[in-house]
Structure formats: structure tokens, C-alpha cells
Amino acid sequence: MSLTKEQIAQRIAMEVKDGFYVNLGIGIPTLVANYVPDGIDVEFQSENGVLGMGPFPYEGEEDADVINAGKQTITTMPGASFFDSATSFGMIRGQHVDLTILGAMEVSENGDIANWKIPGKMVKGMGGAMDLVASAENIIVAMMHTNRAGESKLLKKCSLPLTGVNCITKVVTNLAVVEITDQGFKLLERAPGVTVQEIQEATEGTLIVQGDIPEMKIA
Amino acid sequence: MINRTVASVEEALQGVKSGMTLMVGGFGLSGIPENSIAQLVKTGVTDLTCISNNAGVDDFGLGLLLKGKQIKKMISSYVGENDEFERQMLSGELEVDLIPQGTLAERCRAAQAGIPAFYTPAGYGTEVAAGKEERKFNGKPHILEHAFKADFAFVKAWKGDTAGNLIFKGTARNFNPVMCGAATITVAEVEELVPAGELDPNQIHIPGIFVKRIFQGALYEKRIEQRTVRSRT
Numbered sequence: 001m002s003l004t005k006e007q008i009a010q011r012i013a014m015e016v017k018d019g020f021y022v023n024l025g026i027g028i029p030t031l032v033a034n035y036v037p038d039g040i041d042v043e044f045q046s047e048n049g050v051l052g053m054g055p056f057p058y059e060g061e062e063d064a065d066v067i068n069a070g071k072q073t074i075t076t077m078p079g080a081s082f083f084d085s086a087t088s089f090g091m092i093r094g095q096h097v098d099l100t101i102l103g104a105m106e107v108s109e110n111g112d113i114a115n116w117k118i119p120g121k122m123v124k125g126m127g128g129a130m131d132l133v134a135s136a137e138n139i140i141v142a143m144m145h146t147n148r149a150g151e152s153k154l155l156k157k158c159s160l161p162l163t164g165v166n167c168i169t170k171v172v173t174n175l176a177v178v179e180i181t182d183q184g185f186k187l188l189e190r191a192p193g194v195t196v197q198e199i200q201e202a203t204e205g206t207l208i209v210q211g212d213i214p215e216m217k218i219a
Numbered sequence: 220m221i222n223r224t225v226a227s228v229e230e231a232l233q234g235v236k237s238g239m240t241l242m243v244g245g246f247g248l249s250g251i252p253e254n255s256i257a258q259l260v261k262t263g264v265t266d267l268t269c270i271s272n273n274a275g276v277d278d279f280g281l282g283l284l285l286k287g288k289q290i291k292k293m294i295s296s297y298v299g300e301n302d303e304f305e306r307q308m309l310s311g312e313l314e315v316d317l318i319p320q321g322t323l324a325e326r327c328r329a330a331q332a333g334i335p336a337f338y339t340p341a342g343y344g345t346e347v348a349a350g351k352e353e354r355k356f357n358g359k360p361h362i363l364e365h366a367f368k369a370d371f372a373f374v375k376a377w378k379g380d381t382a383g384n385l386i387f388k389g390t391a392r393n394f395n396p397v398m399c400g401a402a403t404i405t406v407a408e409v410e411e412l413v414p415a416g417e418l419d420p421n422q423i424h425i426p427g428i429f430v431k432r433i434f435q436g437a438l439y440e441k442r443i444e445q446r447t448v449r450s451r452t
Contacts (some may be wrong), residue, residue, distance in 0.1 A: 035221055047320060048246040059448040064249060064390035064441035065377075071247035071300075071444040084396040084424075085246070085272070086328040089321030093339065096355045112344075123308065123317070124299035130347060131321030134340035165344035 001193045002174040008142050010035040010218050012101055012172050015140060016042055023047065023132060024093065025102030026070045028142040032101055043079070045097055047128040049088050052080025069128065089128070093135045100136040102129060104143045104171075106158040109184040109205035111168040113141065114160035126163060133164030133219070145173035147203045152204035154178070154185055175199050177216060184208055189216045220415045223383035225432045228258045229394035231406045235371055237264045238348050240293075242327065242372035242398040243281060247300075247444045250391030251280050254408050254436035255373040259284060268292040270367055272323060272394055274304045277338040279442055288312070294367075296320035300444065319347060324394060329366035330401035331429065336365045375436070376425070379409035380418050383427025392424070400429030408436040 003011065009031035016022060016032070018040045024030055033053075036042055044053040046068040053068060054075035062073040091097055102116040110189040113133055116126040133139060146152055154171065169189075171178050178198045184206030190199055192215050200207055225231045232255065235241075241259075245251030259267075260283050267290050274293055275282035284290050285303050292314035298304050307313035318326075319341040329337055338361035342348050350362040374395040377388035385407055387395060399405050412435035427433075 020255040021287050046390075048249075049393050056447045056449045058451055060446060062443060062446055063389065064443045065391040067247065067249050067390050067444070069246075071249070072447040073443060073445065074447075081367040082387075082392055084387075084392050085320070085324035085394045086397045093321060093341070120309075123305075123315075125295060125296040125317045126319055126347075130319035130345065131339075133340040134319075134343060162345045 001191065003191045004174070005139045006031060007218055008172055008174060011177065011216055012140055012142055013037065013197050015170070016099060017038065018042070019095065020098040021045055021095050022099045022101065025129070027103040029103060030070065032142075038142060043077070045091065047088050047092065049083050049085060050074070050076065050080060051083070051091070052077045054080070061079070065191070089131050092128070092131055095135055095137060097136060100132050100139045101142055102132065104153070106153050106155055106160055107141055107168055107171055108144070108155050108158045109180070111166045111180040112161045113168050114158040115163050117161045119161065119167040129163050133167040136167070139168050141168055141171045143171070143173055145175040152202055154203045154205050156205045175202055178207070181208065186210070187213050189214055191216055192218070220382050221427070221431045223427055223430055224381045224412070225434050228254050228408070228434060228437070231255065231408070231432045231434050232258050232262060234404065235259065235262065235264055238266045239264070239370040240270065240308070240368065242369045242402050243269055244374040244393065244395035244398050245280065246272055246390065246393035248275065248280050248442050250375050250387070250393050252373040252375040253439055254406050255406060256280065256283060259289070260287060263289070265289050266291040268294065270294045270323070270327070270369060272296050272320060274298045274301050276300050276444065277303050285313070292316065294318065294323070296323050296380060324397055324426070326364055326367045327394065327397040327401045329355040330368065331397060331399065331418050334366060336363055338363055350406060368383055369400060369402035370404065372398040372405040374398050374405065374407050376407055376409045378411045378413065379416065379433050380413050380415045380427070381433070382415040383407065383430035384418055384423045385409070385425040385430065386418060386422060387424050396425050399425045399438055404431045406431065406437050407433045408438055409433065
């Protein structure tokens, strides 16, 4: 059984450690906030200028002046702060953010990522993604293993315009958890009921399989 | 006290001409200078180059200037949520320069602070780096980016005083502070304008020296782009 988007978020939430400042991208990454285990203190940063983001507001309490990078209305947690865009990217560029989680269209086996442009079709812009991937030390990509046409998104080399080079640490998909190493994608875990062979077939880039590959543990 | 107030939005926009480069504050529709944008529409100036993180939506924010084909070129980091924008861009009517958001902010801040250029790792190895000087610091590659040059900066703050001091609210702050003083003339519109002396100097986010003209906006719609809520149960 391949994972749902919620389960991908749930698995990634296990990578979030006590005391982390975390930047969540739009899409699956946003869901990670829902699964951070109890007893762990983390602060979520949104690049439009807030640290200490809380859940969505109750109906009637929405504030047009308090949104996240996805332009959604949010609330703030005790200890939160607001700041301007230059300060926000100072946090990111200055490597003060411990973990960055973002979506991708393609990831290559050397850790390149493409997620901002499909020439001639979709040009929405990179937003803060290029700044994030160029500076962050710990970047996890959350995405489906293959695209809608069934083609692998874990490639030898990205075909789309790049967002950043040699920057991704780990990829969590609906099929597997892989780590980027000098030799390629190292398979760490497989989704419950998914075989190594199925992952192999869905991965165009070099997949390194060493010993028994455990199933992901998702509560 | 140096008085920075102007009587009206008309006076605030005096000197804006077709072909100029304008900085416009805001992230999405949050913290946008609504009154200045409405007045830009009214004056009918064209061939504008706009530096703004986003391009509004079809019927609000900078989308209003796009609809009237008043913008020749947009310099932004993210331009989704706007069909007319996408149409004009793909048809070639509108020139678009997409740049990383942190670089956009820093190019404003550099202009404000008198720094001509700076190195950043953002965009290295991508098409953003094309034609730019590259240099390694501590073994890590960076690209050279330049400060913006703009004729006007239009920003929006929560409160301001007659000396031009500004206080922002929530995430409506975003690009507004870094655009203050980053253009030849900075126009600040505020929800509430008070006499100098009423705001606590300890709480000022942007000192009036960075603001040339200030006025109280007549009307703020403060439209929400993505209304997300949770249930009380």
C-alpha cells in the first residue's frame, strides 16, 4: 500500500526534533504541522514574516494581516514574532532554520531539485524556494514517487529548470524514504506492503539497496 | 519635526509618470498599498515596471493595473493566482523577471541602505545565475546581485505619524519596511495617521527619514486571499 499525502506528512513529522525551527513549504509539507508528536517543542517559520505559526483561526477570527506563505489565514503561538522579508530570509540564508520541508516536481540522485517551472506550461515563480534550498543544511522533500503520467520523479538528472543544486538531504514519497548519498538514492525504508522491486521500478535514478529494508513505522 | 504629510492620495502620487519603475509593498494581498494602487489606475500611467513580490489577483491589488495593461514589466518572486497575468506573460505582452524572494527583499534593502550589490547563494546553478558574476566564499558558490533602482516606492503601514514614522501589523509588514527609502520617493499610506509625538519612539519600525510622503488611506478592503479556518468542536 503506498502512502497517502497525510501519511507522507506523518512520516516526515518523525524527523522533526525538539527545539527545531522549521520552514514548511506549500502542499504536503504544510500537513506536517498536524503530526508533530506531543512533548516536542518546535516553531514553524513562514517566509512572509512570522515565526511561531499556530493553527488556522476559528471562524470569525480570521485576520487579513496574519497569513502564511500560502496566503492562508493563520494564528500565532505564545512566543511568536513578526518581521520583514529581509529579516525572514536572513534567518534562512544565515542557517538559523534547522529543517526545511518542501515539495518537488523532480529530484536527482546528486540532490538537485526542480520545483518552480515547466517551460511553456506553468510559470508561477520560485517564491522563497531558491533561497531555502541554497542555504538550508537539512532539506527533506515530500512528494509522490511518480508523476501523473506514471514517470519517476527520482531521476539521474532533472529535466526541468533547477531550483537548486546538490542540496537535498532526504526524500519521503508515497513508496519510500531515501537518503541522497554520493553514490545515489540510498533506500532507507519502504512503505508498508511495498516491495523493494516496486520501488526500484519507480526510480529512474541509481537506487542503492543494502541489506534488509525495513517498513516505515507510521502510527 | 519635519512634516511628511500630504493632504491627499492625488498629492502623494504627484510626479508619477509613464515608464517609471515602482516598488509596491505587500505579500499576496496582505499589506498592499490599496489606495495608491487605486490612484495609479485612475491616473492611467502606462509602461510601468513594478517590483513587487506578487502580482495581485485578477480583480484586486496589482491585478487592477495589469487589467488596464498599465504594466510593461513585473519583477516578482511568485505570480500564481492571476489568470490575466499568466495570459499576458505567455503571450509576450508582459515582460516578467522572476527572482528568488530573499534576493528580491535584499535588493530592496540594499537600495535602502546604500549597498550597490551583494553576493547570495540563492539561484546558483540555476537559470537565475545566467550572466551573473560567481564567486566562492568559504568554499561555497555565490552569485552577485545588484540593488534595485526605483523612482517610487508605495508602502502600506498600520500606523504612522506626521513625521513619517511607521508601525506595521502582523505579516502585513513583509516587504513594506525594506522598500522604504529604497526608491527616489517613498509614499507611505497608513490606516491611522496621528500627530508626531503620539507614537512611542521605542515602537517605531521605520523612521520617518525613509518616508517622503505619508497619508491616511480613505478605505481599506483588506481582502483575504485564502480564508482557512478550523471548527470550534
